[in-house]
Amino acid sequence: MSHKERLDVFVSSTSYDLPEHRKAIVDALLSLNLQPRGMEYWAVTGDDPVQLCKRQVSEADAFIGIYAHRYGWCPVDFGGKSITELEYDWAGSVSYNGKSIPRFCFVIDALHPITIDMVEQDKKTELEAFKKRISAEHQIGFFKSVNDLKAQVIHALAEWSNDRRKAEKKAADATKQGQTSGTNKSREPKYFQLKAKKIDTGSALIDIIMGSDAHQTTHDDLQNDAEVELVGGFLQNITDYSDIWNDIDPINRTRAQLELQREIEDLASNGFLVYGCQNREIHRYGIGDNTQTISLNVQYIFVLRQSNPRVLRNSQIEAAMGFESQAFLGAFAPFLIYLKEY
Secondary structure, three states: OOOOOOOEEEEEOOOOOOHHHHHHHHHHHHHOOOEEEOHHHOOOOOOOHHHHHHHHHHOOOEEEEEEOOOOOOOOOOOOOOOHHHHHHHHHHOOEEOOEEOOEEEEEEOOOOOOOHHHOOHHHHHHHHHHHHHHHHHOOOEEEOOHHHHHHHHHHHHHHHHHHHHHHHHHHHHHHHHHHHOOOOOOOOOEEEEEEEEEOOOHHHHHHHHOOOOEEEEEEOOOOOHHHHHHHHHHHHHHHHHHHHHHHOOHHHHHHHHHHHHHHHHHHHHOOEEEEEEEEEEEEEEOOHHHOEEEEEEEEEEEEEEOOOHHHOOOHHHHHHHOOOOOOOOOOOOOEEEEEEEO
């Protein structure tokens, strides 16, 4: 995974019995400037729910598992495993800098009050085997209440996020030191490439919006007032959400994802595709000897017609700029943006 301004944490649990616990964890993560990933943040899509869930886990920087007295839904063709156990397994295969991402696991304590509907009677054997497996593979926390769970999550995730950010800063400083060492013989511009991916969901678009300090939007020439309203309104919404995202509560964040999802679908039905990416960049400002630099997360959003050749790979341009060509498959593959850097 590349450096991100806000780290993503996937929250895994059964939902029917632990809604207050999940809300407490979301509040804890937001207080640490961490971005929760979970069912509360998913827009309504036609995607297969298991594959959607797997993709969300694969994009996370850390994993939290909360386990009580329910084993959960078992999708077909997965060996009888529940979705919560599958999420735990998927997280074990996600890595950052060659190391598996952390899996923080918390199990309900015997002293925690429960109601009869919190207990799943017909899957006790599977649940106990899963808990035994987790206990053998991790140092787990036992929570006696919602507030106790929240406190444990804050303690564990604060230490991890601080260590992660320190390591990233150290790596960035080392890279910067290597780039600035020696004599600077030339001020000739260099080019770097960004890969803009096709955005199909509101959640994928929010991933680009989150943590951005600046935004750049581009669209194809528009042919009538209806297209101006459609495309212009969409890009205005992105700008607005970029400015206020950190102040939006979890419920309205979910509504925002759903709103953007519908707008992406409206664009698609009118022949437009949405592409985007986010990039950490060093920008210069000022005049003459007063020039200074600032590090920014810049989001790039493109609204292009399906007929626009930019959505197809241009190997001739790449060759002219000295980049190696890579084959992207599909009618609307990712395309490269070439930016000048001095």
